[in-house]
Amino acid sequence: MADTALQRSARTAGRATTDSQARGFGVSGDELFRKWLHGLLGALTGAALGFCLVIVLRAVSGLPVFQTEQTGYPHVVVPVITGAFGFLVGFGAITYWLRWALGMPTEPESHADHGAASWRDYFTFNTDHKVIGIQYIVTTFCFFFIGGLLAMLIRAELAQPGTQVVDAAGYNSIFSAHAAIMIFLFVIPVFAGIANYVLPLMLGAPDMAFPRLNALSFWLLVLAGVIFLSSFLVPGGAFDAGWTGYAPLSTGAPLGQSFFNIGVQFAGFSSILAALNFLVTIITMRAPGMTFWGCRCWSGPIWPPRCW
Amino acid sequence: MPLLVWANLATSLLVIAATPFIAGVQFMVLFDRLLHTNFFQFAAGGDVVSYQHIFWFYSHPAVYIMIIPGFGIISEVISTHSRKPIFGYRLMSLSLIAIIVLSYSVWAHHMFVAGMFSWLRVPMMLTSVLIAVPTGIKIFSWLGTLYFGKVHLRATSMLFALGFIASFIVGGISGVMLAMVPIDIHVTDTYFIVAHIHFVLFAGSVFTIFAGTYYWFPKITGRMYDERLGRIHFWLTLVGTWGTFLPMHWIGMDGMPRRVADYATQFGEWNLLISCFGFLLGAAQLIFLYNMVVSWRFGPKAPANPWRANSIEWQVSSPPPRFNFDRIPRVVGGPYEYGVPGAVHAVMGESERVSAAGAVAVPAGESLKQ
Numbered sequence: 001m002a003d004t005a006l007q008r009s010a011r012t013a014g015r016a017t018t019d020s021q022a023r024g025f026g027v028s029g030d031e032l033f034r035k036w037l038h039g040l041l042g043a044l045t046g047a048a049l050g051f052c053l054v055i056v057l058r059a060v061s062g063l064p065v066f067q068t069e070q071t072g073y074p075h076v077v078v079p080v081i082t083g084a085f086g087f088l089v090g091f092g093a094i095t096y097w098l099r100w101a102l103g104m105p106t107e108p109e110s111h112a113d114h115g116a117a118s119w120r121d122y123f124t125f126n127t128d129h130k131v132i133g134i135q136y137i138v139t140t141f142c143f144f145f146i147g148g149l150l151a152m153l154i155r156a157e158l159a160q161p162g163t164q165v166v167d168a169a170g171y172n173s174i175f176s177a178h179a180a181i182m183i184f185l186f187v188i189p190v191f192a193g194i195a196n197y198v199l200p201l202m203l204g205a206p207d208m209a210f211p212r213l214n215a216l217s218f219w220l221l222v223l224a225g226v227i228f229l230s231s232f233l234v235p236g237g238a239f240d241a242g243w244t245g246y247a248p249l250s251t252g253a254p255l256g257q258s259f260f261n262i263g264v265q266f267a268g269f270s271s272i273l274a275a276l277n278f279l280v281t282i283i284t285m286r287a288p289g290m291t292f293w294g295c296r297c298w299s300g301p302i303w304p305p306r307c308w
Numbered sequence: 309m310p311l312l313v314w315a316n317l318a319t320s321l322l323v324i325a326a327t328p329f330i331a332g333v334q335f336m337v338l339f340d341r342l343l344h345t346n347f348f349q350f351a352a353g354g355d356v357v358s359y360q361h362i363f364w365f366y367s368h369p370a371v372y373i374m375i376i377p378g379f380g381i382i383s384e385v386i387s388t389h390s391r392k393p394i395f396g397y398r399l400m401s402l403s404l405i406a407i408i409v410l411s412y413s414v415w416a417h418h419m420f421v422a423g424m425f426s427w428l429r430v431p432m433m434l435t436s437v438l439i440a441v442p443t444g445i446k447i448f449s450w451l452g453t454l455y456f457g458k459v460h461l462r463a464t465s466m467l468f469a470l471g472f473i474a475s476f477i478v479g480g481i482s483g484v485m486l487a488m489v490p491i492d493i494h495v496t497d498t499y500f501i502v503a504h505i506h507f508v509l510f511a512g513s514v515f516t517i518f519a520g521t522y523y524w525f526p527k528i529t530g531r532m533y534d535e536r537l538g539r540i541h542f543w544l545t546l547v548g549t550w551g552t553f554l555p556m557h558w559i560g561m562d563g564m565p566r567r568v569a570d571y572a573t574q575f576g577e578w579n580l581l582i583s584c585f586g587f588l589l590g591a592a593q594l595i596f597l598y599n600m601v602v603s604w605r606f607g608p609k610a611p612a613n614p615w616r617a618n619s620i621e622w623q624v625s626s627p628p629p630r631f632n633f634d635r636i637p638r639v640v641g642g643p644y645e646y647g648v649p650g651a652v653h654a655v656m657g658e659s660e661r662v663s664a665a666g667a668v669a670v671p672a673g674e675s676l677k678q
Contacts, residue, residue: 264334
């Protein structure tokens with residue numbers, strides 16, 4: 001039953017099909033390697049461009065070119081932002097829109113990046129809402145377990161009065177990261193993941209309204225996660241002003257706080273795009289007969305409206 | 309339209325309208341840090357409290373972003389697993405709208421002691437209490453759905469749904485307490501806040517996530533999970549959650565401050581107990597991890613509709629075909645008509661029959677435009 005659509009689709013297209021592994025779509029190992037290599041190269045290029053941008057702007061403004069301020073570190077913060085976008089460009093996440101924006105001919109949808117033929121398709125830019133749903137759910141549960149480990153550290157520290165496991169500054173980082181990861185990288189996006197998988201099926205729709213945007217939302221979330229977690233690696237430690245990041249504390253905090261600021265932007269970008277997608281999908285792609293209030297007010301001569 | 313769809317519609321409206329505020333305020337902090345602007349530098353004429361206003365204007369709606377999709381999941385699970393139509397469908401969806409509208413009018417209840425205008429406290433207190441009304445409508449409707457239903461207590465998703473209702477009531481009541489200005493001033497920045505947020509966010513949202521994960525696991529993976537491990541996971545999680553977060557109310561009332569690594573020795577016993585339950589809670593999640601990973605790999609094949617649910621996603625195979633539907637479904641009835649003789653939510657449309665007759669041979673992939 002699961003394979004009928006695949007097989008029929010493959011058969012009518014004149015392709016050979018082997019059981020559930022219908023060929024003609026899905027990414028090969030070489031392609032996967034190439035995509036990730038391009039993604040990483042894109043990230044490096046983007047970061048380098050960002051670094052040059054900072055240097056040029058500082059030189060133009062007459063500021064000392066390489067001097068790092070107390071809290072600012074533009075030489076790190078700007079490359080993080082541009083590097084993340086560079087990854088998306090290299091990874092092929094915005095190729096279609098880039099070609100369109102540059103006036104180049106856009107490729108018609110071949111459905112080659114729709115659906116999963118093997119595990120590799122979960123590690124690429126895939127436009128199938130079912131694949132994206134699984135990507136979302138698995139990724140966010142990874143963040144759930146990372147945040148959970150931080151919670152275990154918190155409870156280990158608080159098991160006795162005094163400081164035993166981590167020092168006060170480390171504790172601040174740990175509870176801040178616990179809250180930020182659980183809220184921005186688990187609870188909010190995992191609902192987007194579940195809805196991504198279930199909603200189009202529930203509506204009777206073949207996919208979300210904007211499949212490419214959908215995939216972009218997911219990869220923005222991954223970037224947000226990487227940025228949040230990499231704040232543990234920078235000098236001064238991870239952000240430690242709480243998940244609320246109240247102002248006088250956060251404006252004077254060490255470099256890690258900037259990673260919080262940027263990570264929140266990417267997570268928020270991701271959830272806004274996902275929300276737009278859900279809205280349009282729900283409003284325009286419901287199966288015939290599915291109404292908001294369970295009333296068929298406009299479809300027949302019967303008045304008062306028939307409601308379920 | 310199923311209530312999960314309603315819930316995601318409401319959430320998406322919230323996300324679109326609220327998230328730009330946190331984006332804006334984080335940009336302002338970033339500019340203060342990088343470009344030496346003075347949005348929040350008091351000495352340079354900036355307004356420190358405005359950060360909190362903008363932040364909470366996002367982050368209070370955000371707590372509904374974090375719970376409303378869960379409400380939708382719980383509605384699906386409870387209706388299916390008590391074999392009864394959802395009680396008060398129309399009010400269930402209207403209360404979602406009421407929550408998202410009201411959620412924009414309550415942000416300053418996070419700031420009762422922040423030094424904002426003191427006249428703002430009472431209106432914020434009133435709107436915060438008011439938001440308990442639509443939330444209460446949802447709780448009562450779930451209870452009304454359960455009433456005299458055939459409740460499936462062996463289904464893990466149903467256990468998590470019931471655990472959610474019980475725990476969310478506790479979190480909701482402590483939320484109403486916190487909305488009261490005098491109580492809030494007393495417990496600000498204590499473990500009472502930590503207890504409240506974890507009762508609504510862990511025992512609330514995360515329980516709904518577990519319920520949804522177990523409920524749609526067969527549909528997503530095409531495999532059945534181990535129901536017995538699921539039940540063990542549920543009971544350990546429930547005991548761990550209540551054991552961890554319930555005592556925090558009491559030490560919070562006694563004044564133990566949150567976000568501090570050290571504390572007065574008088575709270576030592578309670579904290580040791582909390583930590584023990586916390587580790588139990590953490591360990592219980594390993595059972596979940598094991599169950600999910602092993603069942604995904606080796607679980608028995610799932611039928612298309614293991615829970616005998618009505619909504620359309622259960623009318624296709626598990627996992628669904630690559631392009632979801634070979635035939636366009638047509639909705640002919642409500643999604644929750646359990647126990648109503650002859651009730652059908654959706655029928656599959658005509659295109660398959662046309663195709664089988666040989667009139668039009670449409671490959672599934674190409675007939676359905678994206």
